[in-house]
Amino acid sequence: MKIAGVSEQYGISADTLRYYERVGLIPPVNRNDSGIRDYNELDLRREEFIKCMRSAGLPVEVLIEYVALVQRGDKTIEARKEILIEQRKLLAVRMQEMQKTLDILDHKIEAYENAVLKKRRK
Amino acid sequence: MKIAGVSEQYGISADTLRYYERVGLIPPVNRNDSGIRDYNELDLRREEFIKCMRSAGLPVEVLIEYVALVQRGDKTIEARKEILIEQRKLLAVRMQEMQKTLDILDHKIEAYENAVLKKRRK
DNA sequence: CCTTGACTTGGAGTCGACTCCAAGTGTTAG
DNA sequence: CTAACACTTGGAGTCGACTCCAAGTCAAGG
Numbered sequence: 001m002k003i004a005g006v007s008e009q010y011g012i013s014a015d016t017l018r019y020y021e022r023v024g025l026i027p028p029v030n031r032n033d034s035g036i037r038d039y040n041e042l043d044l045r046r047e048e049f050i051k052c053m054r055s056a057g058l059p060v061e062v063l064i065e066y067v068a069l070v071q072r073g074d075k076t077i078e079a080r081k082e083i084l085i086e087q088r089k090l091l092a093v094r095m096q097e098m099q100k101t102l103d104i105l106d107h108k109i110e111a112y113e114n115a116v117l118k119k120r121r122k
Numbered sequence: 123m124k125i126a127g128v129s130e131q132y133g134i135s136a137d138t139l140r141y142y143e144r145v146g147l148i149p150p151v152n153r154n155d156s157g158i159r160d161y162n163e164l165d166l167r168r169e170e171f172i173k174c175m176r177s178a179g180l181p182v183e184v185l186i187e188y189v190a191l192v193q194r195g196d197k198t199i200e201a202r203k204e205i206l207i208e209q210r211k212l213l214a215v216r217m218q219e220m221q222k223t224l225d226i227l228d229h230k231i232e233a234y235e236n237a238v239l240k241k242r243r244k
Numbered sequence: 245c246c247t248t249g250a251c252t253t254g255g256a257g258t259c260g261a262c263t264c265c266a267a268g269t270g271t272t273a274g
Numbered sequence: 275c276t277a278a279c280a281c282t283t284g285g286a287g288t289c290g291a292c293t294c295c296a297a298g299t300c301a302a303g304g
Contacts, residue, residue, distance in 0.1 A: 003281075016263080052219075052222065055223065056219055078234075085231055088231065091227070097174075100178075101178035102214065109206050119199070140252090157252065157300090182292095249300105252299070256295075263286100265284105272279085273279100
């Protein structure tokens with residue numbers, strides 16, 4: 001699959017896909033005879049993983065480090081696990097903050113709802 | 123309370139507090155005779171609100187709009203409510219994405235855990 | 245009196261993460 | 275044969291949100 005197809009399928013711009021590859025967020029993608037990227041199944045799964053991690057706010061820098069470890073093989077499994085555990089922890093904290101904010105928003109929305117009703121009753 | 127105190131109490135840098143005021147994210151804070159900011163209770167509650175909203179990723183721009191509406195009084199209540207409902211919706215979506223990522227991280231961490239154990243058993 | 249340190253301003257700089265651009269090459273449709 | 279179009283590269287530009295800087299003012303302690 002060429003870059004435009006991947007871009008459409010995952011909703012990531014071609015520029016961003018090239019950027020990801022350039023900075024090492026995914027390993028180099030194979031090229032056809034004209035030098036054009038030809039994404040295989042593994043590449044696509046990688047893009048999906050990256051998309052998922054990025055959507056949750058994991059920093060590009062951390063993901064680069066993780067991907068580099070994957071490339072170095074089984075001896076890096078412990079290090080990779082530590083990275084994921086750390087990021088999982090940070091993610092859980094962010095989600096807690098967001099939950100707190102969500103609750104406050106719900107309170108405020110309800111308060112505004114009541115204010116609107118009271119106004120209408122006048 | 124002076125800016126340094128607020129900064130310490132809320133974990134927001136003095137620069138950021140001034141920035142928030144400059145762009146209209148909070149209304150101008152009163153000054154003492156020497157022109158130094160003197161935050162009152164209301165100002166502090168505003169900072170706390172902003173801190174909470176920002177920690178959940180609500181854009182500064184949206185908050186500026188919201189604060190401007192608050193300044194314009196009761197006739198803007200409906201508009202404010204709409205903003206909060208919209209942001210609440212976006213927040214819920216982001217949280218869902220994060221939950222999905224969290225689940226995947228948990229799966230991966232568990233898989234790594236098993237891989238580590240298998241290795242040790244050799 | 246004078247230094248120290250917290251504050252003031254306007255404006256410039258930084259950072260993460262893209263996003264866009266110019267110039268060039270290769271494949272395809274008419 | 276040529277025009278259109280998808281792709282390539284390296285590098286520059288943008289955006290949101292701060293963060294830092296220079297130059298100046300003021301209150302308090304030694």
